[in-house]
Amino acid sequence: MTIPFKRPARRASAEQRQIELQGEIVDYCLVRSVRRSIGLSINQRGLRVGAPLAASLARIESLLRQQGDWVREKLARWRVHSALTLDVGSECLWLGQPRLLRRAAGRVHQCRDGQLELVARADEPDLAAAFIRFCKARARPWFLPRLAHYAGCLGVPTPPLILSSARSRWGSCNAQGEIRLSWRLMQFDPALIDYVVAHEIAHLKAMNHSPQFWAIVEQLYPDWRAARFTIRNLTRQLPQLD
């Protein structure tokens, strides 16, 4: 009989993982490198766990559980902090691309050279409100053609669109066939926005999440499983914009 033996990775690596700590799902970035001990830190992206190349996941997770209170308290503070500091020099996501925020010199928002230049009002302490305006103004013109596209694929008329501010309910469809989409989706890659649009369009044919519904989604958007998974992960990482 041979005993399966998994060789530890020899090179530094980073991966996104999740763990449940006291009932809360916590995302973290596990960075393996040549080091002796496991270290926890909070950076601008959240919790980072540095671990030796050969450290077992069980050992890493056991340490995270031991330090559960510390982790959750630090993360809570980080969330408040990251919500307040969408300002010059912060990184935001625009259509899935990281952009460095700058204050616009002129009167128009501009997106160029990896930067997003936003016009803030005199009474605004940071760029969060300007970023929200930027997303809102572009959401409807972005969503409408996508709705028309997927409605066309399904052979139904393009439904009315209502813009929402929902944080995790990215889209919804009511019995009247009206579709709500959150302007916050503008932070997502266009392919992910398409998944949400295709999902809601599919509800025009099936107002539930039955196998029949998913078959329609599959027809409209074959890669729906991966998109759904990615969106779930992203939802926890976006800044709390108010």
Ligand SMILES: [Zn+2]
């Ligand atoms: Zn649904």
